[in-house]
Amino acid sequence: DITPSRHHPSLHQAYIYHKTSRRKGRQLKSMLRVTPIYGCDTQKVFNNNDSGISSSLATAPQSTLVEYGGVRVLINVGWDESLLLPSGEEEGESKNALQNLPSPSEVDVILITDSTLSSLGGLPLYLSSAASTPRIYGTFPTVKMGQMTLYDHHASLSLDGKDPGYALSSVDELFSPSRFTTLRYSQTLTLFSSSSPDKTEAISVTPHRAGRVVGASYFVLKRLADETEVVVAPYYHHAKERHLDSSSLHKYGAAADVLITCPGGPRGLLGSLYSSSSSSQRNKKPILNSPLVSRAHGEFIQMIMGTLRRNGNVLIPVDASGRVLELLLVLSQHWDRNRLAAAYNLCWVGPMAWNTIEFARSQLEWMATPLGAQFDTQRGHPYALKSVHICSSVAELDAIMDASNGNPTAVLASGSTLDCGPARDLLLKWAENPDNAIVLTDSTRCVLRGEILESRRDVLNVSEGVVAGGGTIAAAASSAAASVSTGIVSSALVTAKSKVTIIPDAT
Incomplete structure (x- = not known):
């Protein structure tokens, strides 16, 4: 027991x-x-009376x-x-x-x-x-x-x-x-x-x-x-x-x-949005539909391309060597298939980006079977990333954008919490432009629109969104889709005008 x-x-x-x-x-x-x-904090962070959801944030x-x-x-x-x-x-x-x-x-x-x-x-x-x-x-x-x-x-x-x-x-x-x-x-x-x-x-x-x-x-x-x-x-x-x-x-x-x-699944904070199993939600439809990988990839690419076509830049905060490899492969294949390199820049910025990709290229045996088959049949290495500009600093990124005559740029930047690293620097640089977009693919620090208790440190209420200090990313999830055009991302910029979008992680 x-x-x-x-x-x-x-x-x-x-x-x-x-x-x-x-x-x-x-x-x-x-x-x-x-x-x-x-890592399993059961502190209740809010109670949304409209949805009847009362949960915790781990x-x-x-x-x-x-x-x-x-x-x-x-x-x-x-x-x-x-x-x-x-x-x-x-x-x-x-x-x-x-x-x-x-x-x-x-x-x-x-x-x-x-x-x-x-x-x-x-x-x-x-x-x-x-x-x-x-x-x-x-x-x-x-x-x-x-x-x-x-x-x-x-x-x-x-x-x-x-x-x-x-x-x-x-x-x-x-x-x-x-x-x-x-x-x-x-x-x-x-x-x-x-x-x-x-x-x-x-x-x-x-x-x-x-x-x-x-x-x-x-x-x-x-x-x-x-x-x-x-x-x-x-x-x-x-x-x-x-x-x-x-x-x-x-x-x-x-x-x-x-x-x-x-903590997670149906009893987790975000999991409760995809479930109607609780007594208060039993007769209601789930707020969000469970995301499929293909659907998440499609929404991810659609949001990026929509921003680039209106001549805006896209910031995608990522980790150093984990989920970034999936995002790189998805975007690189889309750029190659549609021949977008001449019109739009695709960049990866991080202090260890070059070293990370070199190690990734030598670990195909740990990856999906089709990637190894592609390499074995001499169709090229899946992580050749011909359309991706790899940069070690924001200064190198600026040089690439200047050399391309200011082409719209999608950037995967190290620093998933936007507290430090290239992602934080680009947030401060681009967030004031309403044509730009910030796409969040990590939902671990997203919380529902609602009341945040005072026990959460350094919380600022701004309109219907919230800003949480200490790196917590708080944003609102639309009841119809996982995207927000209002809401704030980091305490570094409470007046950000760029569109903020959350693509739910299929994990």
């Missing part, structure tokens, strides 16, 4: 699962203890401690640019999240599910001063792309004169083979309990394809004594995309005893 059931977990509260089974005439008892450290970075089979496993140590920095005037407050983590000496192993900041951004800060560190496991793309993610985050903060809290040498040491072990999909790893000298307590760990990000995985934990299974899947995507095959969670997670995942 799990208590409480069917509810979002509370921070630092342990949830215990007991199971009794028989094997070879012996009665075996297994216990699973799950302790969310951060922060994107997350970390969870799983104790199973005598082994203490830490799942992810997330961080991102929307959280407070570990130094400066607010030092005491900013370190709260990481201070709640158990000491590295008390953890047997760390499992990293993907290469995003939400999963590994806090690793350098967490392990920087530890005398002894646990072994870290993840897939090979998680290592290479995670390194690029932390490099990009470090560069974006450093260029703003801020202290990221770690040095680049710490990142290199973190991802060295002596500390980070790479796994392949379906490769089984056996972990023994440190408290069991005779090695009778042990679990096996097997990563499987999660989708959403190249190399992303969910983990199947199996207690060897009674073969009970626990599936840890913080992020996954069931749909097949341009650059990734769909998750195999339906194959390996359907028969598990316990599934540990992040």
Whole structure:
């Protein structure tokens, strides 16, 4: 039994699962203890009386401690640019999240599910001063792309004169083979309990394809004594995309005893918009229809092309090395197929953009099957990106736009929260022009139009939209479609005139 059931977990509260089974005439008892450290905030942020929806907003970075089979496993140590920095005037407050983590000496192993900041951004800060560190496991793309993610985050903060809290040498040491072990999909790893000298307590760990990000995985934990299974899947995507095959969670997670995942789905903040299962919504149509990948791609391209045709520029805030690869492939193929390079610029701006694409080109075996087939049949590399201008800084982007006589430009810019990096710089530069557009593809920081409680820090009410400090992107979702022409994106610009559009992430 799990208590409480069917509810979002509370921070630092342990949830215990007991199971009794028989094997070879012996009665075996297994216990699973799950302790969310951060990333599952159940604080109610609003109550929209018109829709009858009252829900919660979970922060994107997350970390969870799983104790199973005598082994203490830490799942992810997330961080991102929307959280407070570990130094400066607010030092005491900013370190709260990481201070709640158990000491590295008390953890047997760390499992990293993907290469995003939400999963590994806090690793350098967490392990920087530890005398002894646990072994870290993840897939090979998680290592290479995670390194690029932390490099990009470090560069974006450093260029703003801020202290990221770690040095680049710490990142290199973190991802060295002596500390980070790479796994392949379906490769089984056996972990023994440190408290069991005779090695009778042990679990096996097997990563499987999660989708959403190249190399992303969910983990199947199996207690060897009674073969009970626990599936840890913080992020996954069931749909097949341009650059990734769909998750195999339906194959390996359907028969598990316990599934540990992040808040979301029908009980999540945005999930409630797509569901009419609640008592108050049972006789009403869902506010939004569940987005398909093809439909999301079509709306994404349509919005961009509509802006470019009216001689405006498009800003698309993206992460450093995760979902940006899907967006690049979608836009690059559209540019090539319609021969748009002469009329419109397509650019990718980020401190580590060149390095990221080089690593991506060498990881086709981790991507969708058609991409490997395209390369094997000598039809060209899918990530050749002939129509994409790759820039390391906004200055390089300006030079490209000047050389093209001011052609309208669509830019994928690093800095998904618009708090730092090229995305923030371009927001300040372009937001005053009503012909420009800002397209948001990450819905993790979007909240409904409605009342935001005072417990959310530094919230400013502006018209019907809201502006949330600390990197929270708050925008209104239309009841008929997931786009807004009003609403504000960042506290950096409360008078933005550019059109803001949210394309719902099909994940």
